[in-house]
Amino acid sequence: MNKYDCIVIGGGPAGLSAALTLGRARRKVALFDNETNRNRVTQASHGFLTRDGITPLQFKSIAMKELEAYPTISVLHQTVIVIKKEETNLFLVQTANNESYLSEKILLATGIQEExxxxxxxxxxxxxxxxxxxxxxxxxxxxxxxxxxxxxxxxxxxxxxxxxxxxxxxxxxxxxxxxxxxxxxxxxxxxxxxxxxxxxxxxxxxxxxxxxxxxxxxxxxxxxxxVPSFTRPNKFAEQLHCQLDENQCIMADGAGQTTVNGIYIAGETKKVAPSSLMIAAAEGFKAAVSINMDLIVERF
Known part of the structure; x- marks a missing residue:
């Protein structure tokens, strides 16, 4: 079974940014993306410095191309259905394709969906x-x-x-x-x-x-x-027993670490509220830095 330093779930700006940062930190990373990111329906994305007016498809294509430069990053176009913690303290990730993967850390960056x-x-x-x-x-x-x-x-x-x-x-x-x-x-x-x-x-x-x-x-x-209502497309945080506040936001420190050791959060998933591409990407970067530092401290 494939084992990773970190599995990033979600190929939006938060997940892509995190995967890039972790790859540059020489971490073995798997990025799961099932092409359901919320902005795919729009004609152009705005407000991201140097990329104003870019289509979501172009934005994602450029990001994916950048990830290819780092051999420790794997992009898997599969849908994750279950995440659970093993007795070894590793996390088991299972997909709709009946495939399983292990990882020391998990970053939830699955975003939200409109209703x-x-x-x-x-x-x-x-x-x-x-x-x-x-x-x-x-x-x-x-x-x-x-x-x-x-x-x-x-x-x-x-x-x-x-x-x-x-x-x-x-x-x-x-x-x-x-x-x-x-x-x-x-x-x-x-x-x-x-x-x-x-x-x-x-x-x-x-x-x-x-x-x-x-x-x-x-x-x-x-x-x-x-003004739509927004929902998380999955119950991963609940499955993993991450603590939620009274507004159903996933509780985390300022760098993305949730109340469950080894589980991190970035982007719109945390607050169940919309965010700009730039803010989501920045949160992905911050979470990746936190993950990398935790791995360094644990292994040094």
Whole structure:
């Protein structure tokens, strides 16, 4: 059975950054990637210095090419289904291909996935509907936009944020009422609120054109921002008995070490909240440095 110094699970920016750093530290690393990273649906990635506007596919291809320079890094395109600790204190990783691997350390960098209150949103997500104004606000500046969200706190936050890029805003709550305070605050800025349930989104090839309500109204909008809920795509942290806080965030020190010795976390997985490519990559680097230092101390 193959044995590694560290197995990195997840081929997003956090996992790729960690694998590169560990490879350069002469560690034997396996990076598991099943091509489910969240940003694969978008047209371009923004805000990563020297790579602004790059497509997610190009970003990942460049990173994978860089990993090839380090012979101790293996990239395995498999889905991990089970991680468990052996009596030897090594971790056993099993995949959907019925293959098993051993490792001294595990880095969880599997990211998160969106869940939408309206299934049809996914047809437009990454093309004309987005979740991060810092990533995609520039491309939608000054356009007639929609804010799609059901929670009042989320609506208030996202609307105020997007107002920085476009003041032509309309809010759609999908049947959920908002407080008088929010109504008055938005009305002062000529932001119209629609509280009727959404019947259907209209558009072509992922480009939003209008939003139809159950009242029969059909409001023209050319794009917008949505507030999804986010979930971890697996229960690895729970399987490994990592401690979670009251918000279901995985508890860890500032360098990615969880409450379970040998298990580390990086990227969006920790907080179940979205992050930029640059922040996720930086967290992957920090976790890799922590892993390498722990290996040095244990073996010296």
């Amino acid at each position: 939408f209150f309206l299934a049809q949103i996914r047809q437009y997500y990454g093309k004309s509907l987005f979740s991060c104004p810092y990533c995609d606000g520039w491309e939608l500046k000054e356009k007639p936009l929609a804010i799609l969200a059901e929670n009042e706190e989320h609506i208030q936050h996202m609307t105020k944020l997007v107002y920085n890029w476009s003041q032509d805003l309309m809010v759609f709550t999908n049947g959920n009422p908002l407080s008088n305070e929010i109504h008055h605050e938005f009305e002062r800025r000529k932001i119209k609120i629609y509280t009727a349930p959404i019947k259907k989104l209209h558009g072509e090839h992922g480009n939003l054109q209008s939003i139809e309500l159950t009242t029969g109204e059909n409001i023209a909008r050319s794009g917008g921002f949505v």
